[in-house]
Amino acid sequence: MKPNFSLRLRVFNLNCWGIPFVSKHRADRMKRLGDFLNMETFDLALLEEVWSEQDFQYLRQKLSFAYPAAHYFRSGIIGSGLCVFSKHPIQEITQHVYSLNGYPYMIHHCDWFCGKAVGLLVFHLSGLVLNAYVTHLHAEYSRQKDIYLAHRVAQAWELAQFIHHTSKKADVVLLCGDLNMHPEDLGSCLLKEWTGLRDAYLETQDFKGSEEGYTMVPMNCYVSQKDLGPFPCGIRIDYVLYKAVSGFLISCKTLRTTTGHDLHHSTPFSDHEALMATLCVKHVPPQQNPSSTHGPAERLQLINVLKEAWTELGLGIAQARWWAAFAGNVIGLGLLLLVLLCVLAAGEGAREVAILLWTPNVGLMLGAGAVYLFHMWEAKGLCKAQAELQHALGRAREAQDLGPEPQPALLLGQQEGDRAEEQ
Amino acid sequence: MKPNFSLRLRVFNLNCWGIPFVSKHRADRMKRLGDFLNMETFDLALLEEVWSEQDFQYLRQKLSFAYPAAHYFRSGIIGSGLCVFSKHPIQEITQHVYSLNGYPYMIHHCDWFCGKAVGLLVFHLSGLVLNAYVTHLHAEYSRQKDIYLAHRVAQAWELAQFIHHTSKKADVVLLCGDLNMHPEDLGSCLLKEWTGLRDAYLETQDFKGSEEGYTMVPMNCYVSQKDLGPFPCGIRIDYVLYKAVSGFLISCKTLRTTTGHDLHHSTPFSDHEALMATLCVKHVPPQQNPSSTHGPAERLQLINVLKEAWTELGLGIAQARWWAAFAGNVIGLGLLLLVLLCVLAAGEGAREVAILLWTPNVGLMLGAGAVYLFHMWEAKGLCKAQAELQHALGRAREAQDLGPEPQPALLLGQQEGDRAEEQ
Numbered sequence: 012m013k014p015n016f017s018l019r020l021r022v023f024n025l026n027c028w029g030i031p032f033v034s035k036h037r038a039d040r041m042k043r044l045g046d047f048l049n050m051e052t053f054d055l056a057l058l059e060e061v062w063s064e065q066d067f068q069y070l071r072q073k074l075s076f077a078y079p080a081a082h083y084f085r086s087g088i089i090g091s092g093l094c095v096f097s098k099h100p101i102q103e104i105t106q107h108v109y110s111l112n113g114y115p116y117m118i119h120h121c122d123w124f125c126g127k128a129v130g131l132l133v134f135h136l137s138g139l140v141l142n143a144y145v146t147h148l149h150a151e152y153s154r155q156k157d158i159y160l161a162h163r164v165a166q167a168w169e170l171a172q173f174i175h176h177t178s179k180k181a182d183v184v185l186l187c188g189d190l191n192m193h194p195e196d197l198g199s200c201l202l203k204e205w206t207g208l209r210d211a212y213l214e215t216q217d218f219k220g221s222e223e224g225y226t227m228v229p230m231n232c233y234v235s236q237k238d239l240g241p242f243p244c245g246i247r248i249d250y251v252l253y254k255a256v257s258g259f260l261i262s263c264k265t266l267r268t269t270t271g272h273d274l275h276h277s278t279p280f281s282d283h284e285a286l287m288a289t290l291c292v293k294h295v296p297p298q299q300n301p302s303s304t305h306g307p308a309e310r311l312q313l314i315n316v317l318k319e320a321w322t323e324l325g326l327g328i329a330q331a332r333w334w335a336a337f338a339g340n341v342i343g344l345g346l347l348l349l350v351l352l353c354v355l356a357a358g359e360g361a362r363e364v365a366i367l368l369w370t371p372n373v374g375l376m377l378g379a380g381a382v383y384l385f386h387m388w389e390a391k392g393l394c395k396a397q398a399e400l401q402h403a404l405g406r407a408r409e410a411q412d413l414g415p416e417p418q419p420a421l422l423l424g425q426q427e428g429d430r431a432e433e434q
Numbered sequence: 435m436k437p438n439f440s441l442r443l444r445v446f447n448l449n450c451w452g453i454p455f456v457s458k459h460r461a462d463r464m465k466r467l468g469d470f471l472n473m474e475t476f477d478l479a480l481l482e483e484v485w486s487e488q489d490f491q492y493l494r495q496k497l498s499f500a501y502p503a504a505h506y507f508r509s510g511i512i513g514s515g516l517c518v519f520s521k522h523p524i525q526e527i528t529q530h531v532y533s534l535n536g537y538p539y540m541i542h543h544c545d546w547f548c549g550k551a552v553g554l555l556v557f558h559l560s561g562l563v564l565n566a567y568v569t570h571l572h573a574e575y576s577r578q579k580d581i582y583l584a585h586r587v588a589q590a591w592e593l594a595q596f597i598h599h600t601s602k603k604a605d606v607v608l609l610c611g612d613l614n615m616h617p618e619d620l621g622s623c624l625l626k627e628w629t630g631l632r633d634a635y636l637e638t639q640d641f642k643g644s645e646e647g648y649t650m651v652p653m654n655c656y657v658s659q660k661d662l663g664p665f666p667c668g669i670r671i672d673y674v675l676y677k678a679v680s681g682f683l684i685s686c687k688t689l690r691t692t693t694g695h696d697l698h699h700s701t702p703f704s705d706h707e708a709l710m711a712t713l714c715v716k717h718v719p720p721q722q723n724p725s726s727t728h729g730p731a732e733r734l735q736l737i738n739v740l741k742e743a744w745t746e747l748g749l750g751i752a753q754a755r756w757w758a759a760f761a762g763n764v765i766g767l768g769l770l771l772l773v774l775l776c777v778l779a780a781g782e783g784a785r786e787v788a789i790l791l792w793t794p795n796v797g798l799m800l801g802a803g804a805v806y807l808f809h810m811w812e813a814k815g816l817c818k819a820q821a822e823l824q825h826a827l828g829r830a831r832e833a834q835d836l837g838p839e840p841q842p843a844l845l846l847g848q849q850e851g852d853r854a855e856e857q
Contacts, residue, residue: 082821082825083821084818085814085815085817085818085821086533086814086815086818087811087814088807088810088811088814090814101825102829103599103825103829104821104822104825105595105599105822106818107530108533110509110531124807126811126814131599172528173528176526176528176554176599176600177599177600177602179600179602179603180602180603370793370794370797374793374797384511384547387511388510388511388549391508391509391510391511391513391549392508392509394508395507395508395509395529398505398506398508398527399527399528402505402524402526402527406525406526
């Protein structure tokens with residue numbers, strides 16, 4: 012690699028709001044999005060909520076010249092909604108579907124049926140290895156009473172772990188997507204602390220777009236005040252996050268967002284705003300890399316966020332176990348009622364009522380059985396994430412106890428450091 | 435790292451057959467297993483089918499002195515059954531649950547409820563990074579009519595991808611577990627070709643144990659002829675697989691298996707045989723490493739196995755879609771019958787019969803709905819694996835077309851090679 016090596020990377024991210032039969036002006040918006048992407052020629056366009064594979068195929072065809080490489084991430088029953096279009100050939104592809112993603116009986120929220128996931132694409136650009144991740148986490152339907160909080164925190168942890176373990180040989184890591192979390196939310200902090208990813212909006216010195224970088228704004232005609240909840244001015248839940256490992260320096264030259272209205276057209280691309288980042292990667296000697304030091308303050312921050320996530324998952328586990336126990340009790344009562352109904356049916360007095368009640372009772376028991384199994388599954392998934400957090404917390408505390416000097420390797424398991432140390 | 439660096443690694447693997455209320459002499463076998471592990475002091479003991487968390491806790495307590503580090507991998511409703519005991523501290527832990535794992539309505543086979551997974555443990559041993567994986571794939575209940583073949587191939591591919599993407603910075607990779615596949619089965623070949631892992635049984639020069647290295651043998655009193663199917667002499671489905679990356683050389687000094695009977699006790703540890711391997715890792719200059727070249731013959735082998743897996747998944751997709759379509763038709767017929775029953779109930783002639791049939795019809799439709807959703811899910815999961823295989827196949831063919839010279843980097847995406855090439 013030449014010492015003056017430099018790479019410019021133009022990235023586009025958008026949650027496309029492409030729900031068949033529900034999202035307004037879907038075909039028209041897809042067409043205009045395709046035209047825009049063809050006109051701008053980004054290096055990489057990462058899209059979420061492209062729920063219909065036909066929409067992906069339409070875009071693939073439309074963009075085939077400017078973006079010869081494309082991939083659609085399939086999962087769950089409906090799909091993950093994630094896809095990518097790239098100017099550069101994709102070297103490797105894989106994906107991870109989150110273990111927990113809402114409740115199947117919350118049919119109106121639909122997330123469970125989607126199989127929310129994180130997709131990974133490996134690129135080799137001018138001798139540099141870029142790991143690009145695209146994701147979409149569980150929606151937040153109510154900020155005041157968020158029944159999906161534990162699931163979203165578990166998803167954020169799985170996302171952080173997936174990035175951490177799959178990017179060990181990458182020079183540059185890029186994560187785009189709709190995290191459905193505000194910048195200061197627990198899941199966002201966990202993700203950033205564990206992976207070391209930095210937020211393009213906070214890092215760039217040249218930002219143009221919506222106020223405060225909001226990616227859902229009231230000016231957008233598809234956004235209702237209900238969508239924004241207690242934040243009438245807007246919310247920032249879509250991100251471009253990045254980092255470079257030792258030997259490289261990455262910076263965000265410019266960040267642009269759409270602003271909810273388009274001068275040339277009547278409607279915006281989506282109910283979310285698009286993010287357009289120009290990143291610059293430079294080759295630097297490792298000792299000049301500011302991201303490779305983790306002082307005691309950073310360690311403490313990591314320990315605090317790990318602790319907080321551990322506690323949140325604990326609350327989720329208690330809740331899941333409560334529901335499983337409740338469903339278990341319903342099954343028990345149903346069994347008792349079944350015996351009673353059989354006795355009544357054998358007698359003369361209330362035979363007809365007993366026969367009539369038999370089927371709904373069996374139905375209720377089957378339903379309770381499904382609820383029981385689902386919440387047992389949920390508890391196991393949360394316990395798994397909590398056990399991993401517990402282990403990470405133990406390791407972080409050990410590193411802290413070893414003294415005030417920076418020990419990045421001990422904290423994040425970066426093998427280079429450990430190897431040098433153990434020799 | 436010193437040039438004469440050498441590391442000896444003693445590994446134990448066993449499918450413990452620890453099904454509560456079903457497996458015979460479970461408590462006694464767990465006790466004896468614990469005594470044996472304490473006596474032998476392996477570096478690493480990787481266990482499968484420890485379905486009861488109480489059994490894990492029992493072993494953890496019993497082994498706490500000789501194996502201070504331990505982890506239990508939770509997933510699904512019952513659990514993955516995987517756990518590990520280690521003499522060395524575990525640096526990092528993560529796991530991946532397979533997207534597809536049988537059918538929920540095959541309750542007697544139970545696999546779907548387990549959440550079969552692969553667990554990863556990262557160790558730092560004398561400056562060397564060891565990634566140890568433990569897994570258990572879907573059981574094969576009938577070799578002649580294996581309805582789970584596509585799922586097992588998809589699991590083998592996910593396992594291979596998980597290892598490939600998470601071990602890029604590991605010096606040594608170790609995979610132990612019950613793959614439920616014979617050595618020459620499609621899934622086994624796919625796993626070995628994609629990851630470059632080698633089979634300890636085939637590599638070692640010092641093997642002692644059961645005939646042909648079988649891990650389920652007729653001499654074992656817990657094994658019936660039905661378990662062995664068309665292989666009355668035994669089957670080899672449990673493995674110790676390993677590889678070292680450039681700069682290291684790994685060899686299997688000795689491999690031992692139990693043989694179905696124990697001279698001192700009346701019963702064996704499990705219905706599977708245990709594997710005990712002594713591995714030796716040496717530091718060598720990269721050019722002496724025989725595993726770093728991939729000639730045209732190896733490339734062709736990889737292409738063939740990718741093609742075969744692609745075809746097998748295609749058959750699975752067709753089957754899944756057939757079931758979804760069948761369930762869709764049942765729902766349609768159920769809806770028609772429902773309309774008919776409503777008409778009959780409104781009339782006088784057959785009102786009672788109509789009312790009586792209403793509930794079973796609704797039940798049938800709900801059941802068919804669940805089957806429809808499940809097989810849509812299955813088809814998506816298989817399509818996802820097939821798309822990844824398709825991409826890998828394209829890349830492998832490109833590498834082949836580039837000429838007869840070894841191009842390992844182009845084939846397996848090893849970035850080092852690509853970087854040198856692009857500069």
